[in-house]
Amino acid sequence: MDGCTSKLEAKHYKSDVTPIWCPGCGHFGIQAAVNRAFAELQLDPAKVVVVSGIGCSSRIPAYTTCYGFHGLHGRALPLAIGLKLARPDLTVLVAGGDGDGFSIGGNHFLHACRRNVDLTYVVMDNEVYGMTKGQPSPTTAPDWDSDLQPGGTGISAFRPLGVALQSGANFIARGFSGDLNGLTKLIVQGIKHPGFSFIHALSPCVTFRPEEREWKTLTHASGEAITSDFQEASRRIAADDGLTTGPLYAADRRAYAPPVAPLRDTKTNLSHIQAEFRL
């Protein structure tokens, strides 16, 4: 980019680092949608931070031209919260996998929803641990056979939307990596919506879950308008088959902001504090 007058396009958010992803991986689609969303919002890459954990999906920050933090497995959300509280002027997008976000990161997900800091969280869900070569994740169906769990886990799958709703997420939607326009729109909405926005993005792992290529035909738009009614959202989620896409729920809770913003001024006069101690 040269200068601030020219219009930013999706390609301006794409870095020169080659993704490590397998050809055909759904994560490419998510990356494209994120870049398009940034372009649509004309965000200055120097004022955006993409934060992630560890996983194939979590490699996404370095593939953008924004600031990035590729942190630890499962810990993207609290890092992003600290960052956003310290720097409310930045746009912070968090992205990562289903293992990262719902397994090891489950507690941070719960509390990020409650905390309602102004972030957008995109979970690139392929119902498997891609990077570690094919173990079941919380969203994996109980009968999926794998080396580690022959015959399946026998445990019912985690319900991301329901848990997000109960925990207080302010915006909830589901997208699909194969639906670039739809997903781009959801990410734009999520970024614009104040507070914590959660976007559940289905993203096939062609290597360890080749059957997920079928999502192309199985996913279907919800057709219903977004609701701000908790009960109604709750009802829709209970009836959901897990492949319904589109915006689902938008609440109007005020985004959390700390009582005082950090000054970043180290020269502040501390004499009133000294006075407290003086005999």
Added chain:
Amino acid sequence: MDGCTSKLEAKHYKSDVTPIWCPGCGHFGIQAAVNRAFAELQLDPAKVVVVSGIGCSSRIPAYTTCYGFHGLHGRALPLAIGLKLARPDLTVLVAGGDGDGFSIGGNHFLHACRRNVDLTYVVMDNEVYGMTKGQPSPTTAPDWDSDLQPGGTGISAFRPLGVALQSGANFIARGFSGDLNGLTKLIVQGIKHPGFSFIHALSPCVTFRPEEREWKTLTHASGEAITSDFQEASRRIAADDGLTTGPLYAADRRAYAPPVAPLRDTKTNLSHIQAEFRL
């Protein structure tokens, strides 16, 4: 106790260790209800394990005459799961505080609900960190003033029942430490119900939340019969004021059991495995 013919009473489950609890603490009531429930079920104390984390509430194991494990803050559930999977013959009761279970232990709570191992989990909720002297917990109202968070947390409270339901708990109820009979009944039901039973037990902290003494008058029985309908349970929880007591939800998911139980036989012949390696 002498011999196995005599009937066990609640007092037989009470050890000679003096609780560290403040006079009037709600946890005394929970302890009493647990002991009564054990007596009602005539459980052999040598075949019961009470597992907990760290907190005032989590001190409960040593106050019983059963086996106990007073483990780490927030980690009671996975320890109990390991124990129960290894020893399906034991009755395992998990107990602890709201901080222990919903803050640091939130992820284990989510996944214990999903995993549906046959345990009973009693959360002794006083909406505060008692043991560390009065910090807000996830269930604390957003405007509760404390030293650490003057003016309140500004974060909406965690909804234990809703999250438990969405995560797959097989039995859900709420009790109150001041209602000994009611709570005893719930614990009995929870232990009897297969799979993961969650009992949310309100338990005033008279020291750091003296206003919770009012729960005596504020709690009220739900009046509605227990339901096995997810949607209906969901509706009730959404309408709940947080002080409704009684059994709420009982599903009929089969309790999780591993494919093979552990043999505890170290002399097993491994020759068929050696054969795999042999050239």
Added chain:
Amino acid sequence: MTQFTSATDSVSIAITGSGGAGAITAGTLLLEAAGKAGWYGLMTRTVGPQIRGGEAAALVRLARRPVSGHGDRFDILVALDWRNVERFVAEIPLGPQSIAIADDDAGDVPEKIAAYGALNVTAPFARLAEDIRGARPNIISLGTVAALIGLPEEAMIETVAATLIEKKVSLEECSQAIRAGYDIGVQLAATYGAAGALKLPEPKSTSGAKPERWVITGNQAAGYGALKGGIRFAALYPITPATDLLEWVAPRFAAVGGVLCQAEDEIAAVQMAVGASYGGVPSLTTTSGPGLALKLETIGLAVCAEVPLVIFNVMRGGPSTGIPTKSEQTDLNIALYGLHGDAPHVVLAPLSVEDNVLTTQWSVHLAETLQTAVFVLSDQLMAQAKSVIPAPKEVDFGTRRLQPVEPKAGVYKRYALTESGISPMAIPGTPGGQYTADGLEHNERGTPSSQANDHHSQLDKRNKKLEAFDYGALWAEIEGEADAEIGIITWGSTSAPVREALARARASGIKTRLVAMRLLAPARPVQLAEALQGVKKLLVVEQSHSGQFLGYLKAHYDLPVAPESLRHPGPLAIRPSEVCDILSRWS
């Protein structure tokens, strides 16, 4: 073998009682009154297992000069009652010269107290309290203590009155209560001749302005040091005995513009701090042993991604949940070696309540300058001790986080290999500075790399920036005689009893050299060798069972001689006499 006598320029008082007896209140008032009288002092507390309302003791030491630790024994024990005192009697050693004053109603002197062989007397604190409005036995006993130690009655009365005014007790009533106790003290002194022995000597008349003094706890001092250092973001998960540090900071952040976050767990807390720091705001997280264990993975990330981070850890008894309310110096190993992989970082430890100000301020400077994780190891003893201290000196450490000048996007090397090992770090918002911070090994740009040369050069860089840095004189407090042949090395709050022992040795003409280390990692072998030049005998003192500090010294320094180890675990502090015993054996 020389026997040293202990200094008589201080007096130590323990006040014990069951829940509600007000032992801690009495101790606090005693310290404050001493402060008012121009004295210095220190108060720690010890409690039983009850959450609230259980037995407790206030342990107070007063002197006309600064006091950093407790002495060998308590001169005066006031027992408002004896209930459950055996739970911490080992922490209140008495000597044959000590006096134990129990309330008339307290009943028999417990066996373990009697075993100390002190003078045991009783006093009618409770009975007298009945007759004076607003008075309670603990307040009466303060008059007695004041009389015995020579603390001006007025200071005691004023202090008590300032507190009891809230409860609508008048100055007159207060002075009646204190005087009633005072009379007992005078009588005791007359009867047993104790008073003269316990009275602090009058100060040499000093002309000129009185030095400024502060009343502060170690955790407050650390909080203040953090604010001075520039910390404007803090995150924690509550844990004893660290929580009160940020409980002190919380309302003060409002004034300086700081954000405090109580996280859902320790991992989230330290991650938040890393995120905020990455965003350019100096950040800190507080914890204690069990919480520190949980934070290690993220601290390793800060080291690898080179994000400044201060981890303030208040040590308590270990292992595991251990003894949350008692002190021990056993989180040294985990702080030095607890990160997986080769992850060089900084470890500091304050040497006293007051040193928490300087050390914490320095920790922020080092974290920001070196772009790494800095541990500060305090301990329960100093963290929760309340102390009257000389006002800390003002220090300014100067420059901070190095930032790139007009970085160019796509060219900027976040992890550039530089001479110092420190690379300019772009703060989000800086145009052209975009990079991705990474805990994967990476090349200079920050792009993940598993190549041997990238790994080696980044390992070199992260090590060099710490090794090559000039830490100046702050790495240790060194005192004693240049020609001494006895050297002593210690750290943390154990420095206080060791210093006291050395002062006694000096008084007996024994020369020693003391190195009290403030900087534990990276090790400074050249500086230590210099500090110990000529030393022929070496003692290492620490409060641990396994000798963690000893092992550390052996691993990273070439000690001039094989050291002897003086150590024991908490909760008992190292006493000056334990050090003296060894020194006298050596001389």
Added chain:
Amino acid sequence: MTQFTSATDSVSIAITGSGGAGAITAGTLLLEAAGKAGWYGLMTRTVGPQIRGGEAAALVRLARRPVSGHGDRFDILVALDWRNVERFVAEIPLGPQSIAIADDDAGDVPEKIAAYGALNVTAPFARLAEDIRGARPNIISLGTVAALIGLPEEAMIETVAATLIEKKVSLEECSQAIRAGYDIGVQLAATYGAAGALKLPEPKSTSGAKPERWVITGNQAAGYGALKGGIRFAALYPITPATDLLEWVAPRFAAVGGVLCQAEDEIAAVQMAVGASYGGVPSLTTTSGPGLALKLETIGLAVCAEVPLVIFNVMRGGPSTGIPTKSEQTDLNIALYGLHGDAPHVVLAPLSVEDNVLTTQWSVHLAETLQTAVFVLSDQLMAQAKSVIPAPKEVDFGTRRLQPVEPKAGVYKRYALTESGISPMAIPGTPGGQYTADGLEHNERGTPSSQANDHHSQLDKRNKKLEAFDYGALWAEIEGEADAEIGIITWGSTSAPVREALARARASGIKTRLVAMRLLAPARPVQLAEALQGVKKLLVVEQSHSGQFLGYLKAHYDLPVAPESLRHPGPLAIRPSEVCDILSRWS
């Protein structure tokens, strides 16, 4: 200064190619064929950053005697193509005597390969493959390698056919493919005279039964050792390079009655193992660096509550997420010192692929007998190396967890102070054995206590049970000459190159003594002193940047002389010649 020549009784082959080229398949087939031919061998792999389909190399070493590690350089490099080979070229050192055979179509020899100065030739693997049904270039190249190293053609053909039968390729077609490659090899040998040099010497004719050999990876060997040791509960959170250990165990648990649990995170995994073990079932958890960091708090609990626990940690490049697919010996510090408080525990490390069987079996025995946490430190190199090994010896460690006999409820002392420090541990279900396991410090009954005497006596007990135990000869593998004046200490998979260096030294008449430590904690200073008696020069060898092993030795042992350190970080393994260089400098 003596120069040693390297042994010529082994041959090393690297096969490289981009994704889909089948380099790894070729390497695996080569190892299998060698096994079939009665040889021994080892294969490791190195890959680029792509998740699937990226460049990779198979690194194979073959000999007629057991092989535990790689040599100084590769004799033969087969490049199916050159794409991205620079990503790991440093891991494939070639010498001037080596031969690099690239496919005709591979294009220019990359600079870094050329720089090795090997003989660079090309061969028409791809072109030949076009003409043979079912054949691919990697298969053809196997024939060439076989010809060069003297591996019987039949063994190669049979092995390939056994695999390709699935793809409906006939034996005839396979033998055509291998023969085509073989001819190239014969030609190359004739042209360049390489063949004679590379061919393994014929074995001395041995009468009697051939020794039994196994094909196994380090992680499989560990899994097998765990089963032998009696592990019947395992929990993990997946992490490279540890996951495949339990992926191997999972289906085999069905046969022996074991429960495997994939937990939601590492903390849950280790907690599950503690719970199962408390229930009486020997339990294990597997992980690698970042996961180990998360497990420390719970491991400390196992130590304090005295619950047997095995933590199997496969080291990878650190710090932080580091280099997940490459090897390094840098989780030593965290394993030794990563627990807060004084928390004595056991640390073991296998010395080779095959030693994983013994060491893991022993770890279970020690955990159960000593009622404590036992770490096993493997590393990516041996864990994922596939090796043809001599069948492991059967070992039986005998008795296990001590249980109380008819304990009496209310009287039973779970943490009784005994002579050995080991207290009988009741298993839930045992009438009268009821107690509460606790991570808080406790008295003998298990009731929480913060008293000094309880803390001290329990610390003593937990330390004593480990210190006083007789670990026998297993603590280290010791070899070399009793009168040697050069001593070498090493550990883990670095033992292999060190052993090889010593064999070369011996061949040159240089005497050395090697201590390869299997037991790292508790330290055995008396045993080491004995093993090093008479040593005048000492070398410590490890694969780390900071010298973690060196620091550990200095801290816990009185070494006879100041040691020299040979070390570097991963991913490059220590090579025998690096050790030889120092030995020749010394002699």
